[in-house]
Amino acid sequence: AQSVTQLDSQVPVFEEAPVELRCNYSSSVSVYLFWYVQYPNQGLQLLLKYLSGSTLVESINGFEAEFNKSQTSFHLRKPSVHISDTAEYFCAVRLQNYGGSQGNLIFGKGTKLSVKP
Amino acid sequence: EPEVTQTPSHQVTQMGQEVILRCVPISNHLYFYWYRQILGQKVEFLVSFYNNEISEKSEIFDDQFSVERPDGSNFTLKIRSTKLEDSAMYFCASSEAGLPSEKLFFGSGTQLSVL
Numbered sequence: 512a513q514s515v516t517q518l519d520s521q522v523p524v525f526e527e528a529p530v531e532l533r534c535n536y537s538s539s540v541s542v543y544l545f546w547y548v549q550y551p552n553q554g555l556q557l558l559l560k561y562l563s564g565s566t567l568v569e570s571i572n573g574f575e576a577e578f579n580k581s582q583t584s585f586h587l588r589k590p591s592v593h594i595s596d597t598a599e600y601f602c603a604v605r606l607q608n609y610g611g612s613q614g615n616l617i618f619g620k621g622t623k624l625s626v627k628p
Numbered sequence: 629e630p631e632v633t634q635t636p637s638h639q640v641t642q643m644g645q646e647v648i649l650r651c652v653p654i655s656n657h658l659y660f661y662w663y664r665q666i667l668g669q670k671v672e673f674l675v676s677f678y679n680n681e682i683s684e685k686s687e688i689f690d691d692q693f694s695v696e697r698p699d700g701s702n703f704t705l706k707i708r709s710t711k712l713e714d715s716a717m718y719f720c721a722s723s724e725a726g727l728p729s730e731k732l733f734f735g736s737g738t739q740l741s742v743l
Contacts, residue, residue: 543729603671
């Protein structure tokens with residue numbers, strides 16, 4: 512079975528500081544990797560995803576995540592955060608080839624990023 | 629960007645009562661999902677729905693749960709007899725083609741509180 516671990520439930524940072532939100536996964540077969548973000552009072556939105564190719568993927572708002580197969584990690588980073596980045600961030604995996612009840616997104620517990628002025 | 633709409637945003641009910649959570653997926657999407665998140669825990673998959681039938685369901689989705697697409701726009705989750713442990717945020721989602729690599733569009737959730 513697949514699982515996702517987000518070790519940090521809350522990450523407080525000051526504006527313009529760098530941040531890293533950690534995500535580790537466990538799977539015996541190939542998976543796709545995702546980061547979703549939930550801003551206050553909104554639904555989860557896809558931030559970025561890794562399907563194949565370059566292990567570094569970027570979002571349009573300055574976040575990036577790097578797939579590390581040997582460490583089974585997909586950490587999310589941003590070199591300089593803004594107040595508007597305050598949100599909850601969810602790491603998720605999905606089997607590349609699936610069937611039955613294992614075919615859907617498997618989420619971590621989420622990390623609440625709080626950016627302070 | 630198109631949105632998935634969920635109503636109500638908050639629902640309070642007594643244990644043993646039936647509740648229906650409503651969702652309007654994005655109009656050209658074919659795959660629909662329900663997920664839930666109990667406070668402090670992971671977002672968990674409940675069920676996926678395609679072509680007017682359940683395509684997958686998790687162990688959580690027992691006989692107390694049912695889903696329906698009663699018309700061309702709504703997608704509902706019914707809990708027949710609510711239990712305290714059903715208290716959670718319930719998220720509806722939809723996708724165009726149901727591919728594993730595909731983006732899911734989520735609603736903002738319904739917070740269900742069972743008293």
